[in-house]
Amino acid sequence: MHMELGVYTFGDVHPDPVTGEQTDPGQRIRDILERVELAEQVGLDYVGVGEHHRPDYAISSPSTVIAAALARTERIHVGSAVTVLSTEDPVRVYQQFATMDAFSGGRVELLAGRGSFIESYPLFGARLDDYDALYDEKIQLLLALDDAGARDGTVSWSGRFRPTLDDALVLPRPADLPGRGRRLNLAVATGGTPESSVRAGVLGLGVNYAIIGGRPAQFAPLAELYRSEFRPRGLGEGVDTGPSVAVSGMGFVADDPKAARDYFYPYWHASMDRIARERGFPLPNRITYDATTTPDGAYAVGSPEEVAEKIVRLAAVLGHDRQILQMDLSGVPQRESLRAIxxxxTAVKPLVDAELPRATAEAE
Structure with missing residues (x-):
């Protein structure tokens, strides 16, 4: 069993909860590009770039940042985390990602979701009353475009939320790769509803579970539901597809375990407090934080040995293929962010690679 490791970011530009300093959006994006380069250098597999339309995040156009990151790297995969497909035109999204796929040699990934915030809905003229219908229609159109790209690039389609396509030629087409053909690397993002797990499986796509609290092992039934519902898309001879489960969550790595937890806490608290007050959730505190950084908790915060142990432990339960960590909440300074990456x-990944086969065999 192989586990891909990586990081993801939303480009936080909140005031630093420790120093009060605030990084401007342009500098934050430059920071992210430096982090992607380092992630490739130290052997990580993936970096995800999120989308928000708020003043406390730097990235409203993830494809622009992803393209810059791909141009500065040679091996690592870079993708969206997530693309808010509900408020996008799937044709334009397909063109953007097919362009990046072509020039990067197949290293771009598209993670399609509905978004955890709703600012993009009024911004792009979408109605929240159509929340489910928008996503359902647009994911179907995206798949139709992907199918067309694998053939000759022409597609016919009609729906409620965009003009009809009548034998339209949509270009460019993605890179032509062994085992994948001319198809994008597509997956569905979910916070953990059974309906989303079923949808991802039925559509024959990968699934990414965002686990931001509680006990990650509780997602095991959802992962099994997804696998049981998985239906290969029939992508053609020589194209290899199968179920794929990724997990994203908060984490932070430092040389000393206590220092890691103490350092990350004010940054975690600032982000969680902001969201809790906006949404009327219970306010976060050190007790809830410490409870969630335990070996069975959702946060992978600690020394390399502790973080590796947590990832291996979770893999034995979920059987997931990729683990990515958000390690820059509330603008963790660049020096500490780079060290965590x-x-x-250099430390967590070798431990996971060494221990995962043994732990998986024992679980079986």
Whole structure:
């Protein structure tokens, strides 16, 4: 069993909860590009770039940042985390990602979701009353475009939320790769509803579970539901597809375990407090934080040995293929962010690679 490791970011530009300093959006994006380069250098597999339309995040156009990151790297995969497909035109999204796929040699990934915030809905003229219908229609159109790209690029389609396509030629087409053909690397993002797990499986797509609290092992039934419902898309001879489960969540790596937890806490608290007040959730505190950084908790915060142990433990339960960590909540300074990425690649990844086969065999 192989586990891919990586990081993801939303480009937080909140005031630093420790120093009060605030990084402007342009500098934050430059920071992210530096992090992607380091992630490749230390052997990580993936970096995800999120989308928000708020003043406390730097990235409203993830494809622009992803393209810059791909141009500065040679091996690592870079993708969206997530693309808010409900408020996008799937044709334009397909063209953007097919362009990046072509010039990067197949290293771009598209993670399609509905978004955890709703600012993009009024911004792009979408109605929240159509929340489910928008996503259902647009994911179907995206798949139709992907099917067309694998053939000759022409597609016919009609729906409620965009003009009809009548034998339209949609270009460019993705890179032509062994085992994948001219198809994008597509997956569905979910916070953990059974309906989303079934949808991803029935559509024959990968699934990414965002686990931001509680006990990650509780997602095991959802992962099994997804696998049981998985239906290969019939992508053609020589195209290899199968179920794929990724997990994204918060984490932070430092040389000393206590220092890691103490350092990350104010940054975690600032983000969680902001969201809790906006949504009327219970306010976060050190007790809830510490409870969720335990070996069975959702947060992978600690020394390289602790973080590796947590990932291996979870893999034995979920059987997931990829683990990505959000390690820059509330604008963790660049020096500490880079060190955490370095440790994830040079210390955590070797431990996971060594221990995962043994732990999986024992679980079986």
């Amino acid at each position: 370095e440790l994830l690649g």
